[in-house]
Amino acid sequence: MSALVISRPGPALAASTPRRAGTDRPTAATGLRLTRRGRMLLLGLPALAVTSVLVFSLLAVLLGSLASPAKASTRDAGAGLGGPAAVTVLQGDSLWSIAAASAGTRDVRDVVADIVSLNNLGSNVLQAGQRLYVPLPE
Numbered sequence: 001m002s003a004l005v006i007s008r009p010g011p012a013l014a015a016s017t018p019r020r021a022g023t024d025r026p027t028a029a030t031g032l033r034l035t036r037r038g039r040m041l042l043l044g045l046p047a048l049a050v051t052s053v054l055v056f057s058l059l060a061v062l063l064g065s066l067a068s069p070a071k072a073s074t075r076d077a078g079a080g081l082g083g084p085a086a087v088t089v090l091q092g093d094s095l096w097s098i099a100a101a102s103a104g105t106r107d108v109r110d111v112v113a114d115i116v117s118l119n120n121l122g123s124n125v126l127q128a129g130q131r132l133y134v135p136l137p138e
Contacts, residue, residue, distance in 0.1 A: 084118055084133035091128045095121075104137025111135065 034042065087098060099111035111134075115121070118133045126132075 085136050087132050087134045089126045089128055089130040089132060093126060093128075095124055095126065098132065098134060102134045102137060106137065 085102070087102075089098070095112050095115060096108065099108050099115055103111045114135045115132060118135065
């Protein structure tokens with residue numbers, strides 16, 4: 001009769017199998033295990049990028065609506081002035097005659113200075129057909 005021999009793993013085989021620290025179970029040789037820091041990087045960086053894009057988009061929308069050209073038309077053209085009106089210069093008109101017609105109760109010299117500043121005029125010479133912005137009386 002022949003004898004059947006069953007061998008059990010000895011200390012040499014058990015030492016070569018990688019084991020998890022603090023347990024007697026061997027670790028899985030396949031698969032990827034992420035540490036806490038690895039999970040934070042894998043999930044945190046994309047979340048941070050998406051959040052920053054949303055915040056910058058929201059700021060762009062808010063600041064764009066506050067500084068839009070449509071808001072510029074609601075502001076006064078100058079200090080203490082009504083909104084400017086466009087006037088076409090006729091033959092024989094001067095800055096003084098245009099300012100006197102639109103001065104109301106204001107001093108004509110101040111209105112002439114306002115017309116010069118509103119239109120960025122370099123001289124007092126006007127051409128017939130020229131468009132000027134004139135402050136409206138208060």
